[in-house]
Amino acid sequence: MAVHDDELWLDEDAGRLVRPYTVSNGRTSPTKSLDLLSLVMATGQIATTQLAPEHAQALGLCNGPTSVAEVAAHLRLPAMVTKVLLSDLVDCGAVTTRSPHAAASPTDRSVLEAVLDGLRKRL
């Protein structure tokens, strides 16, 4: 798995370079297209100890399928900064992702029926 050195602070020699709130290095465009509802999950291929603190913290929140919005809320970072961190993690193979639009169209009847069934069971 190729690691893009210019996009990720994985270099162990470099140590922890990054202060909070500069965690996205000023970048406001993640390399991957992530939505608030994109789900992310750790692949287990990269250990948190190999990562800068903010990336490690983000990765630690992705043990099961987790939405970008939830990761942002737990990190207490703006959604856009969180997306940059998570796309770094996708790029280095630490997390895998699935776009909400890949699977669920609002006009898909089977999706609505499944949602309706799930809700009714709770009544």
Next chain:
Amino acid sequence: MAYENDSDLFPTAVKVLVAGGFGVGKTTFIGSVSEIEPLSTEELITAASIGTDNLAGVENKATTTVAFDFGRLTLDPRYVLYLFGTPGQDRFWFMWDELSTGALGAVILVDPRRLETSFEAVDFFERRGIHFLIAINEFDGAFRYDSEEVRAALKIGPHVPVVLCDARGDRSATSVLVSLVQYLLTAMSSHSA
């Protein structure tokens, strides 16, 4: 990426918006349905294309921080429903495409004492073509309008459901979502007919 297409690893995330004026009970509603305590996060949005009516003289792009609350409900192993509360005080969220894109539909909560605070949400979803229903949050001591009075006041069509709810109650809030999804299915049938 080895896992990229392995969709079996992931449930499908779907989204319903909960809109309405400030203080109408959106976060309460979300908390009643959600399996987690409602979470909050924020996004910086660029409001370059906002209407000039109240930004006259502002030449450059305006950016604003928009905070929103959300909750989660795992419906079954395949589907997870997220409820996103639209930022009630802030007109700028209307500029934020990501929040509404891909939403199954919307619940517009209405405070019967302050119907006018929900006008903007009604306009927004009508323009976007996002189906919504009206849920009247029955605040204690509030004057009880009947649903047809609210429908007339909000100038919404006869096809849009208007239901009563108590946003504090799990069953009541869940029932509102059931009504919304039933309406979405009905609307889909009538479109394809």
